[in-house]
Amino acid sequence: MENSLNSLPPTGRWEAVDMARTGTDADIDPAVEDPTPQLDAWRRDGRRVVRSEAMGGAWLVLGHPEVRAVLDDPETFSSAYALGGPPARTLPPAVVAELPAFLREDVSGVVDVDLPDHDAPRATVLAAWSGPRVKPLAGTVRALARELAAALASRERADLVADYALPLVHRTMAAAMRVPEAEVPRVAAWAQDMATVLSPGPEEPKAEAARRLREYERWAAAFLRTVPPGGEGVLSVYLHGQGEGPGAAPPMTYANVVHNLLVHWVAGTVTTAHAISGTCYELLRRRELWEWARQAPHERARHAVEETFRHAAPHRGLVRVTTRECPLAGHAVPAGSMVFPLLGSANRDETRVRDALTFDPDRPEATPHGHLAFGHGVHACPGANLARLEARTAVAELLTALPDLALAEGDGELPPPRLPSLHFDGLAALPVEPGNGGRVEA
Template sequence: MDPASEASRCTPEFRRNPHPVYARLRDEAPVCPLRPPHGIPTYLVTRYEDARTALTDPRLSKDMYGAMDSYRRIFGDSSVAIDDNMLNADPPKHSRLRRVVNSAFTPHRVEGLRPHIRQIAADLLDECPTREPVDLLPAYAFPLPVIVICELLGVPPADRDDVRSWSTTVAHTGFDAESKRAQQQAEENLHAYFTDLVARKGRDPGDDLLSALTATQDQDGGLTGRELVSTAFLLLFAGHKTTAYLIGNALHHLLAHPAQLRAVRERPELVERAVEEVLRFDGSVESATFRYATEDIPLGGTVIPAGALVQIALSSANRDALRFSEPDRFDVTREENLQSAHLGLGHGPHYCLGAALARLETQIALSALLDRFPRVAPAVPGAEASWLTVPFPAFRGLAELPVVLDPPGATAD
């Protein structure tokens, strides 16, 4: 099968390891047409320089309402109500929406969360069995960012399992009729939930981000009611899922590279570099969210026609040998990452708003686990990793991460 067909079909083999396919595409067809299941003409961008260019090109619109027919064919009418947010907007609307939310995610404010996130990590590890296998995804990697973002937003603890379940259904839906029905129901549930929560925050505000955003409705440049509900969904969705998969990917690759794991244990200050290397080597966002061409756009030796959708393969760009030395080598001391070269958190106007928080949560998750359980090991040594299978490569994450935190007789060497 040619690489473009493999990428179009998102076969299980491709999902397990897309990097050989991306490598062929970078060499043979760096901007190539796909034949995705949704049937919309789509182009895949795989080289680093082309990806950086595409991420900043204003002719590649993020306003999916401008491509309404294509948008509805892919995601259905129910998505419209929860997608009126900064992720799907161009300037000046994007600038306004991002400015309203940005103050909650400044590096200074995020750094102030460090002690509390450490306590959350410690509490979760307290609940994990130590001498028998435990799947760290549901036990640790997912609960940590879910608790953090729900506390920031003001989502009550009793509601967290429901909103996480609904958002998981939205993220992992396919294109068949049954999947689309499940997606529509989950989107309707999320819209109804956040509509009600926003109304409650308006009547009885608390010390949380959603209450603060609700108060902007009466201010010039503030959020409308629909924008507020959609922004709440976006912050919940982006604020936990990508970070949870990033934590899982980081732990997996450290366990799979014992010398790198040993380096991080012996030099704890390397944890920040380790997180950056995971973002480059196997980040949790495989492709940026859809853009569409508002006119014919020459890129990478190809002309992307007006109206076509564009997928920017961040995972491929981050393995481009024209930008990174030995890109397929996992190296937690990599100097290039200190230059903010990788695209694991995007680039340009839509650079990840929660980048500082995602980095901090992942650094703390790794440090807390390795400090307490330096002998952590895979539950089944040598077993092949189980990766998510999704209908298009938005997320890159594990389906499970079974480990033994404190295996009998093991050593930390």
């Protein structure tokens, strides 16, 4: 079955479902509060799917097998509204009036395209983020981590999010896309504007962000003219394609290149920064884990990062819409219903993982493919290799360069504040004290 955008309901219009069918006695809104405790409680009560009134009647999918079932069936669970639908047709008129020209087209982030139309753009993205393009970035990531760790070592107090994780991932993304480093602050700010436009929220901030994206559109027009065919950067593949014949990666439309420069910048930086800061927090809050990891920094950073992806997945997941009535964990979910497969909840499913709520980087199950943090199926994250490279390197370099790193005491709140977001889960800040024993090798 081909699922076109026109065959699905407009954003915010979902089939009404009787709340009594799910037995819901509490609700969550991930954009306002951390939903993890409530999701854990629901699973303990045997609830595998719960309908959320606060999220517009969405069916929240909590269990690992149930989430995989949704991700395995793109024909029934359409991704066409994963990013909210085409901006020019789904945003409020006041916001649409401010949109730049490229967002007035039916642009796609690739995650929001159904089969069979998904195959061609997916091939382009996979080619752009393939191993031969990611592996050469290893030296860049290591050099950035060492530079940033050296800067931390000279300070009495720092924020591991703002002063380490975010600069590392933004500068790495710039290297991958061949964006000049001097332009990183502006592009990162525009990427946040794009996230504001595409995420649920009040009208006025969306309209202001849309206005700022007009300046981005002008910048992109000049910058993309400098991207050569056959270049090493990701954008060369997006803009010009790669190869010829049946296995070729076709070029994206110009509007989609402009769109995905920012959409994929957000997807590849926010989640990885959360993985870095989340791993460091878990190691530092139990000092014995930090000391354990220091004994073999590179190997144990790999295990710790993978456990963070499982224990606190930085990406919650993306919305699906049912194309027909379907059974899900004993519920008859109507056609046109919004379904939210929650990756982090699936990873904490106690029926699948021993002592699932405990952060245990030395657990036997902590393998790269033992969780759903990067999704599953046709929309599995193509940037997983780079995310793992960045996070493992960032944590290993801190373990080596700043052995006395510690959580800051005094005016910091513990646990650290989280960043409310519908699609992402992570720390807003992580105050640390680098200590006096730092050593940074050239």
